[in-house]
Amino acid sequence: xxNIGGINQGIVIDHIKAGGAMKIYSYLDLENKDCSVAVIKNxxxxxxxxxxxxxxxxxxxxxDLDILGALDHQITIDVIENGIIVEKKNPKLPDHxxxxxxxxxxxxxxxxxxxxxxxxxxxxxxNGVYRCVYCEQAFDRR
Amino acid sequence: xxxxxxxxxxxxxxxxxLLTLAEEIIQNPKKFSEVCRGKKLATLFYEPSTRTRLxxxxxxxxxxxxxxxxxxxxxxSASKGESVADTIRVISSYADICAIRHPKEGAPLVASNxxxxxxxxxxxxxxxxxxxxxxDLLTIKNLKGRLxxxxxxxxxxxxxxxxxxxxxxxxxxxxxxxFVLISPEELRVPAYIREEVLDAHNISxxxxxxxxxxxPKLDILYMTRVQKERFFNExxxxxLKDTYILEEKKMTLAKKDMLVLHPLPRVNEIATxxxxxxxxxYFKQAQFGVYVRMALIMKLLEVENA
Numbered sequence: 069x070x071n072i073g074g075i076n077q078g079i080v081i082d083h084i085k086a087g088g089a090m091k092i093y094s095y096l097d098l099e100n101k102d103c104s105v106a107v108i109k110n111x112x113x114x115x116x117x118x119x120x121x122x123x124x125x126x127x128x129x130x131x132d133l134d135i136l137g138a139l140d141h142q143i144t145i146d147v148i149e150n151g152i153i154v155e156k157k158n159p160k161l162p163d164h165x166x167x168x169x170x171x172x173x174x175x176x177x178x179x180x181x182x183x184x185x186x187x188x189x190x191x192x193x194x195n196g197v198y199r200c201v202y203c204e205q206a207f208d209r210r
Numbered sequence: 211x212x213x214x215x216x217x218x219x220x221x222x223x224x225x226x227x228l229l230t231l232a233e234e235i236i237q238n239p240k241k242f243s244e245v246c247r248g249k250k251l252a253t254l255f256y257e258p259s260t261r262t263r264l265x266x267x268x269x270x271x272x273x274x275x276x277x278x279x280x281x282x283x284x285x286x287s288a289s290k291g292e293s294v295a296d297t298i299r300v301i302s303s304y305a306d307i308c309a310i311r312h313p314k315e316g317a318p319l320v321a322s323n324x325x326x327x328x329x330x331x332x333x334x335x336x337x338x339x340x341x342x343x344x345x346d347l348l349t350i351k352n353l354k355g356r357l358x359x360x361x362x363x364x365x366x367x368x369x370x371x372x373x374x375x376x377x378x379x380x381x382x383x384x385x386x387x388x389f390v391l392i393s394p395e396e397l398r399v400p401a402y403i404r405e406e407v408l409d410a411h412n413i414s415x416x417x418x419x420x421x422x423x424x425x426p427k428l429d430i431l432y433m434t435r436v437q438k439e440r441f442f443n444e445x446x447x448x449x450l451k452d453t454y455i456l457e458e459k460k461m462t463l464a465k466k467d468m469l470v471l472h473p474l475p476r477v478n479e480i481a482t483x484x485x486x487x488x489x490x491x492y493f494k495q496a497q498f499g500v501y502v503r504m505a506l507i508m509k510l511l512e513v514e515n516a
Binding site: 173175177178179180184191192197200202203204205 | 293294295312313314315316317319320334335336337402405406
């Protein structure tokens, strides 16, 4: 079993669908942040079989963590202060997200029109389904 | 100012008003022949279409208005790389209202975001075609006298057929609507329509492969063409294109007052022998298309009734 130490101050993004950690890493631009990051992939999970986890030591200002729900609606976020969990969050799925999800439908106007905001709306809250406002194709998280 | 991008951009009561106005126009077209005098409709057709473009143009001319536009991307500045957003900003200063057809899904929505005149979606790829849906609804309402308490059969390509998806979306808003979805396995209605539209509205529907078995139940039979341009693989198209052919023999199984609709163009899915059957109303449907577009132009331009 792989062991990663606990963190003192920061957040743990847990229950990321296996294989999805790097997308979140990239969205949060963690590479350019002044914090230590551990990305754990394919961790065992009773609930999910396999999952990814990101542990971030440090503070992430100006980040709307709810947006992460649009990227993966199952994730949970633990806020850690002085080594203990002070808050557990399930991101609320925002009704709209702009320029977070990119439409990959080659028939969509976003594939040819420069400078368009890639805009998604939530159409099925229970299953976390987002659809492109232009072509209405559901965002494929694979 | 209102745009029409999707068939559900009009509420049920707005739609009622639209269809009522269209029926007034049917009763007395002359009364409306000058109501748009001095107004201009721009038809921005980035892909070829005969029927829809001419129907829009006929509608505006019938109202006494004028038309301008282009009928393919090659003959527009799109061929020079101009964006939809820029084109519509310019066209807004030339015309009072525009109808746009574009091969890319969502292009009319982009246009509406930058336009200072009402934008009507005249078809965006395989996505929406609201004026076809309004045409279908006017045809049903005018010839059946109602839009509720109907069993509607859709037959053919229910997977790629945008007219089918749009009409389903529009009809689920009425009471006591049942659907019979007749298609080969490969061309079934997509799962998201079943889950997010039919199940979400508690609509009763059945899926079947057998057109004959469904015929006696139907108040409306909506036939569709299997569209070659939607297939990536020609073999699949050839295998599926002749799955359903409606001919006189099958029509004998139907109710005496069932209506056969088709968005046209048809290829061979309705035998020409059916054309003379009074229940075959697809050519009337094309005529209704002009009336409903006349009504829509009047509503969007907020033109007073004559």
